[in-house]
Amino acid sequence: MTLATAPMTDQEPPPSAAEPASEADRLARAALARLFEADDMAMGRLLDAYGSASATWAALLDTSSPLPPKVTESWRTAARVQQKEHPPERDLDAARRVGGRFVVPGDAEWPDDRLAPLALGAPSEPHVPIGLYLRGPLNLFEATRRAIAIVGTRASTDYGETVACDFATSLADHDWTIVSGLAYGVDGAAHKGAFAVGGSTIAVVATGFDVTYPAGHKHLLDRLVSDGLIVTEKPPGTGATRLRFLNRNRVIAALADATVVVEMDVRSGARNTLKHARRLRRPVMAVPGPIDSPTSLGCHLEIRRGDAVMVTSASEVAEVAGRIGEDLAAEPVVPPDPRDLLPTQALQLLDAFPAQRSADLDALVEASRLPREEVERLLPPLTQAGFVEPASGGHRLTEQGRA
Amino acid sequence: MTLATAPMTDQEPPPSAAEPASEADRLARAALARLFEADDMAMGRLLDAYGSASATWAALLDTSSPLPPKVTESWRTAARVQQKEHPPERDLDAARRVGGRFVVPGDAEWPDDRLAPLALGAPSEPHVPIGLYLRGPLNLFEATRRAIAIVGTRASTDYGETVACDFATSLADHDWTIVSGLAYGVDGAAHKGAFAVGGSTIAVVATGFDVTYPAGHKHLLDRLVSDGLIVTEKPPGTGATRLRFLNRNRVIAALADATVVVEMDVRSGARNTLKHARRLRRPVMAVPGPIDSPTSLGCHLEIRRGDAVMVTSASEVAEVAGRIGEDLAAEPVVPPDPRDLLPTQALQLLDAFPAQRSADLDALVEASRLPREEVERLLPPLTQAGFVEPASGGHRLTEQGRA
Numbered sequence: 015m016t017l018a019t020a021p022m023t024d025q026e027p028p029p030s031a032a033e034p035a036s037e038a039d040r041l042a043r044a045a046l047a048r049l050f051e052a053d054d055m056a057m058g059r060l061l062d063a064y065g066s067a068s069a070t071w072a073a074l075l076d077t078s079s080p081l082p083p084k085v086t087e088s089w090r091t092a093a094r095v096q097q098k099e100h101p102p103e104r105d106l107d108a109a110r111r112v113g114g115r116f117v118v119p120g121d122a123e124w125p126d127d128r129l130a131p132l133a134l135g136a137p138s139e140p141h142v143p144i145g146l147y148l149r150g151p152l153n154l155f156e157a158t159r160r161a162i163a164i165v166g167t168r169a170s171t172d173y174g175e176t177v178a179c180d181f182a183t184s185l186a187d188h189d190w191t192i193v194s195g196l197a198y199g200v201d202g203a204a205h206k207g208a209f210a211v212g213g214s215t216i217a218v219v220a221t222g223f224d225v226t227y228p229a230g231h232k233h234l235l236d237r238l239v240s241d242g243l244i245v246t247e248k249p250p251g252t253g254a255t256r257l258r259f260l261n262r263n264r265v266i267a268a269l270a271d272a273t274v275v276v277e278m279d280v281r282s283g284a285r286n287t288l289k290h291a292r293r294l295r296r297p298v299m300a301v302p303g304p305i306d307s308p309t310s311l312g313c314h315l316e317i318r319r320g321d322a323v324m325v326t327s328a329s330e331v332a333e334v335a336g337r338i339g340e341d342l343a344a345e346p347v348v349p350p351d352p353r354d355l356l357p358t359q360a361l362q363l364l365d366a367f368p369a370q371r372s373a374d375l376d377a378l379v380e381a382s383r384l385p386r387e388e389v390e391r392l393l394p395p396l397t398q399a400g401f402v403e404p405a406s407g408g409h410r411l412t413e414q415g416r417a
Numbered sequence: 418m419t420l421a422t423a424p425m426t427d428q429e430p431p432p433s434a435a436e437p438a439s440e441a442d443r444l445a446r447a448a449l450a451r452l453f454e455a456d457d458m459a460m461g462r463l464l465d466a467y468g469s470a471s472a473t474w475a476a477l478l479d480t481s482s483p484l485p486p487k488v489t490e491s492w493r494t495a496a497r498v499q500q501k502e503h504p505p506e507r508d509l510d511a512a513r514r515v516g517g518r519f520v521v522p523g524d525a526e527w528p529d530d531r532l533a534p535l536a537l538g539a540p541s542e543p544h545v546p547i548g549l550y551l552r553g554p555l556n557l558f559e560a561t562r563r564a565i566a567i568v569g570t571r572a573s574t575d576y577g578e579t580v581a582c583d584f585a586t587s588l589a590d591h592d593w594t595i596v597s598g599l600a601y602g603v604d605g606a607a608h609k610g611a612f613a614v615g616g617s618t619i620a621v622v623a624t625g626f627d628v629t630y631p632a633g634h635k636h637l638l639d640r641l642v643s644d645g646l647i648v649t650e651k652p653p654g655t656g657a658t659r660l661r662f663l664n665r666n667r668v669i670a671a672l673a674d675a676t677v678v679v680e681m682d683v684r685s686g687a688r689n690t691l692k693h694a695r696r697l698r699r700p701v702m703a704v705p706g707p708i709d710s711p712t713s714l715g716c717h718l719e720i721r722r723g724d725a726v727m728v729t730s731a732s733e734v735a736e737v738a739g740r741i742g743e744d745l746a747a748e749p750v751v752p753p754d755p756r757d758l759l760p761t762q763a764l765q766l767l768d769a770f771p772a773q774r775s776a777d778l779d780a781l782v783e784a785s786r787l788p789r790e791e792v793e794r795l796l797p798p799l800t801q802a803g804f805v806e807p808a809s810g811g812h813r814l815t816e817q818g819r820a
Contacts, residue, residue: 086788173707255768302705304576305729314729326708326717365658385489
């Protein structure tokens with residue numbers, strides 16, 4: 015959508031992922047990240063009209079620039095107050111002070127292949143993040159080359175937490191980055207599982223990256239700061255709102271090759287994350303559980319509807335998420351019951367043996383009623399397979415043969 | 418397969434399901450049921466050659482009749498000994514003495530539509546039962562008009578037994594007959610679940626119907642004799658062999674519209690039952706469970722391979738087993754979170770409210786940065802939906818709005 019009445023003279027070419035961002039663009043993006051929620055339609059309309067972040071921010075501050083329809087003047091007032099009281103340099107400084115950074119399209123760390131698909135077209139659809147605040151030693155671009163999102167309910171059971179932790183441990187051990195949301199329950203278990211093997215894990219949060227939320231995950235936040243990565247669209251100091259959680263979910267889905275939900279009741283916020291993953295045409299997986307467990311109900315519903323692939327092991331997750339030809343899950347090794355391989359007549363011959371004693375050829379032919387040549391033909395392979403053994407007076411069942 | 422060298426003069430037309438069985442046919446079938454195991458190739462070759470049970474039995478007893486290739490003379494010896502020492506009348510008498518009966522094709526109680534598909538063509542494939550010994554008040558034909566087989570491992574968990582029992586109870590309550598195998602574990606739980614609501618249940622066993630196997634299920638056997646039905650291919654007094662269990666499984670699958678496995682390790686005999694159900698092109702279902710439970714592993718494998726449909730409730734089982742248009746499973750009722758229905762701007766407006774105080778229109782426009790007319794437009798529906806309420810000085814959040 016372009017705004018025909020907008021002045022085109024101020025426009026600079028929109029920065030592409032290929033060319034480095036200008037300092038003006040970075041500052042404008044920081045300003046917009048503070049002013050707007052990620053999927054605000056007013057921001058979408060302004061960016062569509064002015065074509066770049068810096069032109070948009072300049073137009074908001076310049077009272078002579080027209081605003082697109084449905085963008086209220088109060089945004090202009092708010093922008094001017096923000097520019098005066100909290101210019102974007104302050105957010106970037108605050109980020110730097112705690113060792114964080116603000117990355118934008120064009121930066122080497124910006125995973126454009128992951129995030130660009132969020133620009134789904136309609137202005138009411140979730141937008142590509144205007145920028146991302148990062149905190150932690152992982153490089154976002156590198157860490158998202160192989161990444162799996164593990165999500166689920168905060169009200170998880172021991173089962174769900176064990177599964178989330180085990181999957182994360184095993185996937186991290188196979189060089190997958192674990193993406194989750196730092197919440198209680200499944201999220202926390204996933205991060206911990208990755209750390210258990212010194213793996214890479216990313217928490218996408220709805221607050222500023224310096225806000226401890228939830229409070230009980232302070233230790234996990236500290237660990238992410240020192241060994242992982244915290245990602246957020248909001249500047250330092252920002253609190254959580256419901257809207258920010260919903261917007262955050264789309265970033266989780268976007269940063270990962272695939273998303274797996276471990277436990278989810280039918281109302282869980284994880285449903286929203288899966289919806290975003292499907293919109294992005296990324297694989298969605300769900301873990302089954304006891305059918306009488308409310309926190310598995312949502313997973314079963316996704317599987318039954320064909321909206322999610324059922325996965326029962328980390329290697330299956332990797333197979334679904336992986337590139338074709340890599341990461342193939344081993345089928346569970348089923349040591350075949352040797353009897354499964356026996357033809358009916360061999361089973362019939364085994365049934366003809368006395369339980370404890372030996373039997374000669376005549377007795378076996380008589381008891382099995384198989385042709386004599388059939389009995390003669392079957393005895394050597396049954397002996398070799400360990401079902402019968404030679405004994406005085408013919409053959410007898412081995413322990414395996416009696417089993 | 419027909420035997421060109423066989424004498425055709427003795428042949429009578431094979432009894433069809435439509436015409437009543439002759440007494441000679443019934444006696445010959447009883448004799449063959451005692452002499453042969455259900456899927457014995459020698460019996461298959463004899464029946465193919467002589468065309469009817471009575472002609473087959475007569476040919477076995479008459480030393481001047483040629484035997485088909487690969488059918489050993491020892492069958493003839495065994496048949497003559499059996500005819501002398503244990504003529505079929507004795508089995509039919511023994512069955513009647515305990516209140517049982519022997520039904521054959523052509524009898525009103527013979528469920529030909531269920532069993533005839535077992536004649537799959539190749540002589541090495543499982544055959545249609547030569548006859549069935551029945552004991553119990555249920556009518557086999559009537560009881561198999563709507564029938565579901567519930568099968569699984571003997572080494573079931575509490576979870577599996579609860580599921581098997583609950584499914585059987587609910588299905589029996591909706592006029593489905595439960596078919597299973599009287600074994601410990603899932604089988605026993607299924608029969609008990611059906612009895613819990615006075616439902617119909619059929620046990621297909623590998624022994625004679627007067628043999629208590631397994632010993633711990635004597636009470637269940639007694640209950641089936643008085644209120645259900647025991648079905649077997651073998652005459653009274655017959656013990657169990659491995660081969661008979663395998664043959665029994667095909668009858669379980671054949672008598673039911675569909676088969677559901679509740680718990681199964683990767684080696685469970687229930688796999689064999691599912692294989693028969695698939696051969697018969699009857700729906701196969703599996704119940705998920707905890708991914709770390711070995712007795713759910715086999716179920717998950719069937720689902721993952723696409724060999725079984727995942728089911729998580731009795732109504733889903735009925736839907737899969739049911740005739741089109743009947744027995745539709747209700748989707749789990751998900752009471753929608755009212756917020757799920759709100760557009761982004763409404764969420765934005767709710768986020769703009771102070772937590773406890775009321776706010777007037779100006780404050781809301783300022784805080785939400787939505788156009789004034791948008792705020793005015795959104796307040797009435799948000800009030801009606803119970804998120805906000807009028808208060809002195811404007812509107813404030815309700816408890817639901819703060820949630």
